[in-house]
Amino acid sequence: MVEILNSLKSHQVGEQEVNIWFKAAHVDKFPLNGGSCVKYKDMQIAVFNFDSGKEWYACQNLCPHKMQMILSRGITGSQGDEPKIACPFHKRTFSLKSGLCLNAEEESISTYPVKIENDHVYIGFSQ
Numbered sequence: 001m002v003e004i005l006n007s008l009k010s011h012q013v014g015e016q017e018v019n020i021w022f023k024a025a026h027v028d029k030f031p032l033n034g035g036s037c038v039k040y041k042d043m044q045i046a047v048f049n050f051d052s053g054k055e056w057y058a059c060q061n062l063c064p065h066k067m068q069m070i071l072s073r074g075i076t077g078s079q080g081d082e083p084k085i086a087c088p089f090h091k092r093t094f095s096l097k098s099g100l101c102l103n104a105e106e107e108s109i110s111t112y113p114v115k116i117e118n119d120h121v122y123i124g125f126s127q
């Protein structure tokens with residue numbers, strides 16, 4: 001039980017922690033200002049391509065509110081300088097930088113660095 005709870009704990013993977021840059025797909029496979037779901041090991045990762053500033057973000061696909069694999073189908077936006085994703089079910093909104101929930105008392109989400117090389121999207125993982 002403790003192992004399961006630990007695996008659900010959120011974590012913001014910084015670039016300095018990255019041991020594996022996972023090649024997800026060609027940039028053309030990701031919609032502008034929308035999300036896509038990528039599988040890495042046993043995890044589902046939501047990847048977002050923000051048109052403004054050509055920024056990319058990645059986070060867990062699991063919404064911690066009702067444990068739904070849904071965040072890749074959420075609504076993107078920003079709050080000040082903070083890029084965010086709103087879950088389509090009950091609108092819990094999370095920062096794609098800090099992983100913090102911005103509008104409710106909710107668990108935070110894991111976030112991952114993204115880089116683009118040779119027109120391919122890479123997501124950084126520590127393991």
Ligand code: FES
Nearest residue numbers: 063065087090092
């Ligand atoms: S399941 Fe995401 S906000 Fe409720």
